[in-house]
Amino acid sequence: MFIATPRNGLAPVLSVEGLRVELPGARGPVFPVRDISFSIVAGETLGVVGESGAGKSMTGSAVLGLIDPPGRVTGGLIRLNGDRIDNLSETQMQAIRGRRIGAIFQDPMTALDPLFTVGSQIVETILTHQDLDAKQAHKKAISLLESVGLPSPAQRMEDYPHQLSGGMRQRVVIALALCNDPELVIADEPTTALDVSTQAQIISLLKDLCEERGVAVMLVTHDMGVIAEAADRVAVMYAGRIVEIGSVHEVLRKPRHPYTRGLVNSIPRVSRRKASLFQIEGAMPPLDATPSGCAFHPRCDFAVDACSKDLPPLRAWDGGASACWLPVDESPLDDQSLAPRPADYESRFQIPDAAPLVEVDQVSKHFGSAASWLSRFTARLSSGVNRAVDDVSFHILRGETFALVGESGCGKSTLARMIVGLHPATSGMVRFGGVDVAGMRRQRRFQMVFQDPYASLNPRWRVFDIVAEPVRTHGVDAGAGVARRVHEILEKVGLSARDADKYPHEFSGGQRQRISIARALVSEPELIVCDEPTSALDVSVQAQILNLLKSLQHEFGLTLLFISHDLAVVRHMADRIAIMQGGRIVETGNANDIFTRPAHSYTRALLAAVPDIDVAIARKAPPDHGLKLNRLSG
Amino acid sequence: MASFVLKRIWQGLLTVLVVAFVAFGLFRFVGDPVMSMAGAEATQRDREELREQLGLNDSIPVQFVRFVANAATGDFGISYRSGRPVSNLLAERIPATLELVFLGAGMALLFGVLLGIAAALRPRGRLSRFILTGSLAGVCLPTFVNGILLIYLFAVTLRWLPSFGRGETVQIGVWSTGLLTSSGLRSLIMPALTLALFQLAMLTRLVYSEMTDVMQTDFIRFCRARGLDRRSIFFRHGLRSALMPVVTVVGLNIGSVIAFSAITETVFQWPGLSLLFVDSIRFGDIPVMAAYLVLVSFVFVLINLAVDLIYFAIDPRLRVSRAGAPAHG
Structure with missing residues (x-):
């Protein structure tokens, strides 16, 4: 052995x-x-x-x-x-x-x-x-x-x-x-x-x-x-x-x-932006259903007959070993050898009209000011209010992907919740299509996709009811139309109409996130707020979800507010970016400018901290390999 | 810390005041106190005099303030039934109930925690299964059934223990104790055990489930990864965390032990506060009922305050102000 x-x-x-x-x-x-x-x-x-x-x-x-x-x-x-x-x-x-x-x-x-x-x-x-x-x-x-x-x-x-x-x-x-x-x-x-x-x-x-x-x-x-x-x-x-x-x-x-x-190729990079990420279809098999032969063969594009029959042994090559029946391919990895598959949309469409869909105007949110008189009396020495969001202004254009980026506790999620009217703002105003969000009652024009696909779906509801709920509560459609609509949307997000009768626990994390997206899409919203939609997912599944979001955005002309701490994901998704720190926006700009010419020191520090695979590999190269690498980082 | 304690004392005082208001309402509005006290033969003038003497002609808020002020000095008025000051009646009965309740609670706490730990040490072992099955029976059997079964076994069949009363007591100052004579001690065993059984069984199950939960947590796994020995992981790290919720439940339940003591005292004819209370209900002796209510609420508040202080002692996370805790977004 x-x-x-x-x-x-x-x-x-x-x-x-x-x-x-x-x-x-x-x-x-x-x-x-x-x-x-x-x-x-x-x-x-x-x-x-x-x-x-x-x-x-x-x-x-x-x-x-x-x-x-x-x-x-x-x-x-x-x-x-x-x-x-x-x-x-x-x-x-x-x-x-x-x-x-x-x-x-x-x-x-x-x-x-x-x-x-x-x-x-x-x-x-x-x-x-x-x-x-x-x-x-x-x-x-x-x-x-x-x-x-x-x-x-x-x-x-x-x-x-x-x-x-x-x-x-x-x-x-x-x-x-x-x-x-x-x-x-x-x-x-x-x-x-x-x-x-x-x-x-x-x-x-x-x-x-x-x-x-x-x-x-x-x-x-x-x-x-x-x-x-x-x-x-x-x-x-x-x-x-x-x-x-x-x-x-x-x-x-x-x-x-x-x-x-597939894995290396499906990782979004900070250093460059691709139209879509490479994606490995499917997911890792469950422990009690490991395929025969090479366990990867059902998801493998190159599988041959031998792959499903016999287990490939680890075969050594210079400096390593791999377990695959295929001849060892020594060609360096690049994008051409593995063309991204769902390339059925343009790499980036131009934003047609510059009308802002969402306007955030000097919005602040302070927590902790409503304590009882006694605790205020006894805790007079403490600083008092916590300024979760502090005087923030920006706008989101129709059809673009706007990303809010920051580390945990910077106020990005609170801000997103204020935009969809889940938190009232302490001061300032959020306008959606020119109307104050605070006064809007039925908010089918914006929907959210949450981080944790395990916690955000009601485990006792069938997928059909989960997806149909926004339509029912907002009264967009009625009767048989709802069923048709739900089935349609499920297929749009890569599930099948049969999945409507199942319960959430029958799905993997990535599939659950697809259900969340279907739920968000069903009421035909104009804005979808994605709060860390892939941070709980595996890399290959993350690539699937990001690709899905991009193609859906193109198909439906959606506006996305994308909240993330992951700069590589943001690089892949966003048109414009706002960087948040301690409740304030320190820098706003086009994605390309922010990644290539960050102006604020905090942005620069964040960018420097992201582990970049290409750069790290280049650094690890033995001297004789140094030249060949230029092709990769370009 | 100081602000927290002040807040809790303030809340406790409010609670006692609300209960006092209910008690006052009982006294003032349930039946006519003058009728109850003066009896059928009293003349109209006697009644007027008594009404004036009791202050019933003053406005309600004034009466309430007087009630609270009197209660604060231990004056709850005169019992309708015996014509003696209620405070004297209570003082006679308090030692019996406190001895019973504290022995019962102590037994429940000691054996409940020990059995829970024993069950949690080997969760799949035979001893664990035996303890858990037994505790289930203990949780299911009502207190009066336990008491009657004990009486049947130890008093009627075996004739080892007396079936009712406190036995001989010794007077030490105002305190009459049954702890110093053998007949007093023997009389205490069965009532205390009856009172303890439900709590004991419940605590066993609680400690067991908390312990098995804690043993699954990351920090216990990390203790194992640090190579600590089993005993230190179980007792030093596991038990201490598991006891946090136990403290809460014990604090709340000492209250219900007092409540359950009504049943136990009835079954064993134990001359305690609860028996006095049950009797006073039967005879419509409202001053005694009112005093009992206020007293019990006061004890509840005291116990909860103690629990909060114990929390401070065992959980360092409560000791720093919330403003100092790291923020999460």
Whole structure:
């Protein structure tokens, strides 16, 4: 069997051979991790990338010995610097976790115990594994907090987790992972829950600390940008298997496996704008319905007969390996080799008339001014009101995509809610087609698509009723016309009329977001507000949804207000952009100008923080590859 | 912190005032107090005199203020039934009820939390299933059935424990206690157990479900990833988080323990406040009813205030002002 080893001949810190994880399912056991092998050497970062359900987090849990029963490891060997750790007892594993293997989890908001100070949690972890007295441990904890870049670490020791921001908490989690000088760190989506600018800091901090200490890192993420920035090698997982593994530079620039190619191509880039994103049709198969042969073959454009029959082995090429029956294609990735498919609309139509559809005029929203007299009396010292949105003015033209961009807490969602009349403005006015929104009662002229497709659909309603609701409440249509309209719209968003009788839980995240879009479209609105519509979705599904929104916009002449923190997505979607910070708009302009000539320092900082795959790959290029890259970044 | 406590005290005072108003309304408007007090043989003049003496000729707000002022000094008037000051009657009965309630609540808290923890330690184990099934029975059986079953078993069949009353009591100052004599202690066991059973069973289930929930959370998983040992994860990190909602429920339920003590005191003829209250309802002894209402609401408010303070002690997130918390958009 092929064991993917790093290039240099160093003994691996972590080596995994033929790992297999089994979970009991309703119809027999399922295998979230199937026979995977890889290794990591000291000071190296292996990125494990894949979409949800690929088995990447499960692999990390298996190495940590943290697979919750009834799941279990049913095959394979895991070695940590030569010692087998897959067959150890729980007590023996305790001595390894936190000591020889450090862990970083996704959400720093929930990873720390809220009832203990940051310091006491670090000291506790040190004392559990090392023979130090409390004083030495305390000293060590302070120096750790200093090394992860927390200002005035001695005071931070006494803070409770809720007193720190998300980025600071993730720094604390990194300190916890490193506090006993581990040989290996497993970082499971360490930046996913963070803001863009914090993400970049955390990634470089983690990378620097681990390189400096010679720690091997297994970096599990769904974000190719993070992989490009932080990893030395990457393993791409699909349906429980590694389909491709190799150096980041090779794999991202010249992906050999069709899945990796599709994945890399479906990522929107900050550096350039394409008419539409490449999209892989369908979604990852559920665990109990993994296709035979190569699990990717039903979605693969290049599939041949052999793909559905036999499992392709990992075949080595120079610097990596991929599991595909097709001959290894060495041609570098570019847009021509994989032409985007739904190219049935122009790349960008001109905005015909410049009449503003929405005018936002000196709008502010203040929270917290309506507290009771007693709390006002007793809390006179505190600053009082929270200016969520502060004196904001802009307009949205008919037919354009206007993007509000900012980090969490900047007020962009509050502003969007005021535009559709869900929040009254504290001062100022929003006009829709020249009419004050505050006075409008039935608002079928604007609709919203929300971030979380799991929370935004009523789980007890059939899809038909969910989609038909806006029509019914606004009385646009009646009787049999409603049914026809709903079926029509469902087909427009890429679902079928039969789906109308199903319930939301029968659909994947991407399909649910299509239902949300159908619901928004059905009452023929003029404006659709999309509040982070793809941030809960996988990359390949995100590409499908973004393409869908663009083609629907073209077909129906919709105006889109697009709210996002993801600059690459905004780059792909928006005509004009407003950048928000602390409730104010710091910069407004054409998308192209903002991305190429940002005027405000905050905009520049945001742009600099976005992990750009092309740039990162170029930076990682071995010297002899440098010239060829010009073609890519152009 | 200070503002929070002040706010809670203010809210508590309001609550007591509202209850006092209801109690006052009972006294003033349910039946005629003069008729009840003077009896059938009193002349019209006697009644006028009594009316004047009780202040019933003043305006309603003045009467209410006087009622509250008197209540604040412990003066709830004269019992219609015994003709003695209500405060004296209450003072005689309070020790019996408090001893019963605190022993019952203490038993429920101690055994409920212990059994809940034992069940949560191995959620799929045999002990856990046994405890949970038992607790279900405890939640389902009404208090009076529990009491009667206990009496049948321990008093009638086995003859180990007395079936009613407080046994011998010892007077310490104003406090008459049953805790210092063996007959007093033996008399206390069954009523306290009866009172405790429902709460005990409910707490067991609550602690179990909170504990199993907490053990699924990210920070517990992260504790495991840090290599902490099982005991420290379970007791130091898990239990402390799980006990937060338990504190709320216990605070609210000490109130209902007082309420349930009416049933228990009736079943066991326990000479406590609730029995006095039940008797006063039977005889239309409105001053006693009014005093009982005010007293119980006051105890409720005190307990809730204590719960809020305990929250402050165990949850650091409450200690900083909300203005200092990081914002989320």
